[in-house]
Amino acid sequence: MDEKKTTPLLDELEAGEWPSFVTQLKQAAKKSKMAAGLVQQLEASYEEKIGHWKHGGIVGVKGYGGGVVGRYSDDPERFPDCREFHTLRVNQVAGFFYSTKKLRELADVWDKYGTGLYNLHGSTGDIILLGTDTQNVQPCFDALSEIGFDLGGSGGALRTPSCCVGMARCEKACIDSMDINHNLTLHYQNEMHRPAWPYKFKIKISACPNDCAASTARSDLAIVGLWRDTIEIDQDAVREYVANGFKLEENVLRRCPTWALDWDAENKELKVKAEDCTHCMHCINAMPKAIRIGKERGAAIMIGGKAPVVKGANIGWVLVPFMKMEAPYTELKEIIDRVTDYWAEHGKNRERVGELIDRVGYATFLKAIGLEPVPQMVTAPRANPYIFWSAEEVEKRG
Amino acid sequence: MDEKKTTPLLDELEAGEWPSFVTQLKQAAKKSKMAAGLVQQLEASYEEKIGHWKHGGIVGVKGYGGGVVGRYSDDPERFPDCREFHTLRVNQVAGFFYSTKKLRELADVWDKYGTGLYNLHGSTGDIILLGTDTQNVQPCFDALSEIGFDLGGSGGALRTPSCCVGMARCEKACIDSMDINHNLTLHYQNEMHRPAWPYKFKIKISACPNDCAASTARSDLAIVGLWRDTIEIDQDAVREYVANGFKLEENVLRRCPTWALDWDAENKELKVKAEDCTHCMHCINAMPKAIRIGKERGAAIMIGGKAPVVKGANIGWVLVPFMKMEAPYTELKEIIDRVTDYWAEHGKNRERVGELIDRVGYATFLKAIGLEPVPQMVTAPRANPYIFWSAEEVEKRG
Amino acid sequence: MARTDFGPPDYREMLPPIVAENYGKWLYHEIPQPGVIKHVSETGAVLYSVRMASPRLVNSDWVREICDIAEKYCGGYLRFTTRHNVEFLVSDPSQLQPLLDELKARGHMIGGAGHAISNVVHTQGWVHCKSAVTDASGLVKSVMDELHPYFSGKIKIPARLRIAVACCVNMCGACHCSDIAIVGIHRTVPRINDELVAKTCEIPTTVASCPTGAIRPNPKLKSIEINAEKCMMCGNCTVVCPALKIMDPENDGVSIWVGGKVSNARTAPMFSRLAVPFIKNNPPRWPEVTDTVKHLVEVWAKDAKYGERMGEWIERIGWERFFKLTGLPFTEKHIDSFTHATQTFRSTTQFRF
Amino acid sequence: MARTDFGPPDYREMLPPIVAENYGKWLYHEIPQPGVIKHVSETGAVLYSVRMASPRLVNSDWVREICDIAEKYCGGYLRFTTRHNVEFLVSDPSQLQPLLDELKARGHMIGGAGHAISNVVHTQGWVHCKSAVTDASGLVKSVMDELHPYFSGKIKIPARLRIAVACCVNMCGACHCSDIAIVGIHRTVPRINDELVAKTCEIPTTVASCPTGAIRPNPKLKSIEINAEKCMMCGNCTVVCPALKIMDPENDGVSIWVGGKVSNARTAPMFSRLAVPFIKNNPPRWPEVTDTVKHLVEVWAKDAKYGERMGEWIERIGWERFFKLTGLPFTEKHIDSFTHATQTFRSTTQFRF
Ligand code: SRM
């Protein structure tokens, strides 16, 4: 097996300017046999153009039903060092902020119980600890809990919510995304750790419609900050932009999707037709020194976002156009509970909430969770005449 | 039954400024017992809020399988005079032009064999002769054929094509819609008169994208005139519009869907970015004296338009983005034949061609009728990863 | 045996000389007054077309009357439009005013050209169709008695407005793509005559005819049963099996749809979309329907920009504002529940409050 | 027994003081140089965030290295972005240049802010996922070795451009809504190990797992059979029944998608759409993929207006012109064939030649 220890293909990925994951792997391989095993198996995948992992078995920690993804080599004889290579999904800190102290504690634990390899972060937002064996899973979790890190979700459960940086470092934040994220993560620990749902459920929070957390596209329930009054315009600052040669007409007025803005050249005043603004962020993004979000702030709740498997991808749909967002977020939690309760009861196995809504109809879903239909929910009303009427709505027939 | 002879409800529809169909009916009723019967039955429908026709039986003329819609009262005891009330669908003249001579001949025949009531015209475009009994159908058709009027289609057959006025009276005509209409009507007499298809098939022709024949929405195969070079601009005429206070910027430039037009205020010249123009007709419609259609003319073929029954309505899809249209329209007929042959073979009972395409997939359909895919056929490529691959396209596996 | 397959009269023999001579040579047009369209040819010829409203359901006397007129002023030719109006084609300008005068004297209505409401594309209704849920001609007459000033040009509007009426969801005509559409609908599940089903209907065909799979066999009765929860009252099964009855005078009625268009002018063709799910049949004059339609026309006419069709106006202001401005309630019926429903759900935070 | 359900560390304890003090008070920002974002607070405080590329798949030494740096220049705090970059938060302006110098000296790459290509959202690939058709990390490395000048700001572009890579159609990450997405796909029907199916799989579940109904039971073998004509190679059945194998090194490969976006800025979020149906897996550097991606970036960068994302650019010029400008062939694969396919067919004559 010794000639196998060279990795000519992977080595090529150490060249080039972009930081190399191969370098990271090889460094880890020096300290961890398991990581070294991974490098060998990966080289084989590069040669053979095929993966070498098989369907995972169930691996876990006491008290939890998820948070660990079991992984086994499909050729343990050939790759004995990575025959087991499980990952732990660990709740990230809201907004991905860390003290170096915490990160160092984490590194020490992970070097002890695993490969010392991570994804920082996983696509859902977790800290992914990449590669340990079955016997180390529980001790690793115990050590993690010592330093205050808990597991995320897997299976038919809530995933760790994630969010944009929001108020911590952004002038556009309409809501406190990080606080909502932290609050929900704590509130829903049980739903995250003990899978009891038809499939996964994700929550993401962006503090404005720029959606830097990709919430609408990538979570079943997205919370997107916005305002319901008018944008705030600092006319002096606008004039300064204009004086500096900023292309107001071309880059802002024409790009406003609803033509809500008008430049009164005479009075040098930028006017907004408040009722036309759809808070698309554009003018604010383009002129951050002159235009700001409004004062009456809250969030829209979007439902059903997901990737393509298996009925096709969805970008989340408006469920609630506007909701105030004040701790402890009671109204929000009520909506989440009603949504997940209904889904838990009516969803089929491996059916995301968006697919359930597609199947039963949005009207039925709204009724079940007690929300009134509003036109913001649709881009247009139905074009087909196939309206359902219930027996209660019509005159009894003789 | 005598008190029934009053029609208080219908009478109310003789008042008002809009021409009254009730007046037409009552006039006819004076001459035709059958028409009088219809008035009585209709009054009953107005009273009872329900129709009084039942499922039709088959009524026809020798040699044809369609063209007559059989109609029977559901209460012949009560409405004996209109117990049978069939309609004949008669090919209209292309473009709905008539000499008064022809119309008078028609009126004479119809007064003789029927109620003297018509729809001028039916929604599909036929002359609808409204109301005769079974025994008069054949003599009526014989008399019609004497004066040169043939029947249209019904059942699983082609319907009489219809078209806009086109070159006969319109400066925007890119193709000779009336000639195409007439030519196809003659060419496809067999397909119209002897139902052999899964369902109805409609052809409509508009000589430009204004689509005054509503072809894309209302026919399975629509022929819509357009040009592939550039619009023609008469700069002097543009200047005259501008000089007369025409709001060029607001009403034309901003409304061009692709911003293809620019007004060079200095040189007083209207410029078009040819490659951006999507021949939306707007500038031409707005300034008919200054802007004209291009010189390289032909038509787009749109496929699958239909009403909602039962899979939902379609607005026809681009099948051929551009085809020259010169008599005898051989290329067009080849396409029509290939489409209807494929549909005749693969369509289910009561499945319109658009529904068939939906079911088998556009790619499959294109292949079957021998057309290459082009991007004009779609507004956007697929967003889902569920691509089909055939065994021939891939490497054989060992 | 009679001749067959000879087709319609040749259009070339039906054209007034001015049309035959200038065929394909027209240069531009103007609308000098409501209902009159002036076309100018590159030959210099000038043609006036006078558009007259027709009830579409006409009798032979009416046909002969328009023939009389066309012989007097138009050399014995006339045409109909794709929306069933009559057009008198005047090649001699001196005949224009006399024609208009005579039409007026005879009580005919001139209009429908340019930015106007033209004739209503409609269907058979109780006059002739077995499927009719309402009467199309009666609705048209009632609505146009209200709206004729928009036809005749007495009231100006920002753009064309096309109205269509269909007596059932088959929508024979243009309802699926009209600025305003009035469509007859059912609201109750078909009633089953079990004995008759057993006698007259093919059970498998009937089961297969239901697009939502609401029908299943009832082997005991040799009949079928309908799952009311799944039935969307489309009536399709009643076409296949006459032992199923869906007509229900108490509960049938009409729905109103808005914002459709057919032309490719400026914007792509658009479907009409639900504005009012249900109004009871109220013949002979359907006052609730005519009021609603008139209201829709007025709100649009007031707020739309020059040249902006109903659907384009709504696209600009958003459906949120449409419901606000019209005061019509938005209900769960408005939310699509058919095959492509999800494609109409809003997946952006861009909306108005 | 260990503690459970205590959740993550409290973010409030992880914030650098300047962030804690100015929480919710930020006024505006600027991007003074590539990869450096300057935020100004209403308190007058100024914060410089320095964004550094990360390979995302990192080891503990790397973690300790960034900790060292953060301790030296940022008071012992740092953060990651939602696209997995590292951000050093500098509250003392005098520390900015030294930090930049040190990062440069250590070979780290600064960039990704504003109108730039930022880090690639990607997935596990052969490194860790059983479903991987390709290697995500290797693709990212190969692509970004080509495109890093767009990250570091050496080459300017009109707007943000977001790239994502997924190793299978599950698309863990952002592929369905990215400016450019690279997605691993299968092209062959799953192979059936009949004996193993009989032993290990639930037949009804397996049959039900197929979204196109391509699977039916094969009672003779107590196995299943797949109708190749109906199979769209989604792999869903292989998740449910491990006796079905879809991996095929000869025929698996990647597809390229364009024009998606997530933000609601200007335009609504958009799905990515098919640009290139298939490119063979060619590790370790996938040159055909990197060439295509680079070409796409270049064509867009040249033609797009200021601030115009890939999808917005395509919307403006039309897909017809996209295929023309990029020279990519349009094939039948590009025409949607899934559930809502008809909604993507063009029902207007508005198109470009
Ligand atoms: C006579 C007729 C054709 C025929 O063969 O019979 C016709 C004739 C003309 N149409 Fe039309 N259109 C006719 C039905 C239509 C239809 C079909 C329909 O209504 O069912 C449409 C599609 C309507 C829709 O989109 O729903 C139609 C959409 C147009 C348009 C585009 C309108 C728009 O802005 O969307 C134009 C262009 C314009 O007027 O600027 C147009 C323009 C014209 C012009 C100006 C063309 C010309 O240069 O001669 C003609 C004078 C019309 C007028 O009324 O102002 N015509 N036109 C039809 C008259 C029907 C009627 O009695 O009212």
Ligand code: SRM
């Ligand atoms: C007479 C007419 C309405 C009118 O008042 O003008 C008509 C009348 C009927 N149509 Fe229609 N359709 C008529 C034009 C249309 C149109 C408009 C068009 O052709 O432009 C449409 C919409 C376009 C389309 O074809 O999709 C239309 C879509 C339907 C449908 C729904 C088809 C669908 O696929 O969605 C049906 C239902 C069916 O075929 O079972 C239908 C069925 C019917 C039947 C045959 C229903 C029946 O089985 O009794 C009606 C016979 C009524 C009668 O008593 O004469 N009719 N029908 C029109 C034919 C006159 C003519 O030949 O000129």
Ligand code: SRM
């Ligand atoms: C740091 C980060 C948030 C976080 O919590 O980590 C962030 C931070 C900012 N974003 Fe973002 N965005 C971040 C991910 C995103 C994402 C999500 C993604 O890419 O996966 C999006 C959606 C992208 C999409 O549409 O596909 C996103 C769409 C925006 C937009 C809208 C862009 C557009 O025109 O479509 C803006 C507005 C702007 O820049 O004008 C914005 C603006 C900003 C501003 C300027 C907000 C502010 O005033 O502070 C921040 C500086 C950013 C910069 O890079 O120029 N941010 N931003 C994320 C940095 C990721 C990275 O490492 O590159």
Ligand code: SRM
């Ligand atoms: C680790 C991670 C990718 C990464 O490299 O970061 C990942 C990895 C897997 N995903 Fe994922 N998904 C990950 C984020 C996502 C995302 C992105 C997100 O959450 O923002 C998506 C798209 C959004 C969504 O949820 O729709 C995503 C959509 C999927 C799907 C498709 C779900 C769908 O409804 O379309 C599957 C398939 C499934 O669940 O059977 C899937 C399944 C899987 C499985 C569990 C496949 C399996 O059964 O082995 C992968 C385990 C790989 C492994 O070996 O660890 N993963 N997955 C991400 C989780 C890390 C974390 O916890 O932070």
Ligand code: SF4
């Ligand atoms: S989503 Fe909005 S509030 Fe959050 S970081 Fe992005 S721009 Fe700032």
Ligand code: SF4
């Ligand atoms: S936020 Fe968007 S919609 Fe509102 S005024 Fe600014 S550019 Fe227009």
Ligand code: SF4
């Ligand atoms: S479709 Fe075009 S060519 Fe035909 S009548 Fe209308 S405007 Fe003229």
Ligand code: SF4
């Ligand atoms: S025809 Fe339409 S797309 Fe072409 S230039 Fe004129 S307005 Fe623009």
Ligand code: SF4
């Ligand atoms: S719309 Fe319905 S009821 Fe009216 S004519 Fe057509 S098929 Fe008959």
Ligand code: SF4
């Ligand atoms: S009315 Fe329509 S939905 Fe109801 S049972 Fe009949 S076919 Fe099915």
Ligand code: SF4
């Ligand atoms: S995209 Fe597919 S292969 Fe890649 S990590 Fe996700 S599930 Fe695994």
Ligand code: SF4
């Ligand atoms: S790969 Fe997908 S489409 Fe093919 S048989 Fe399996 S589940 Fe069905």
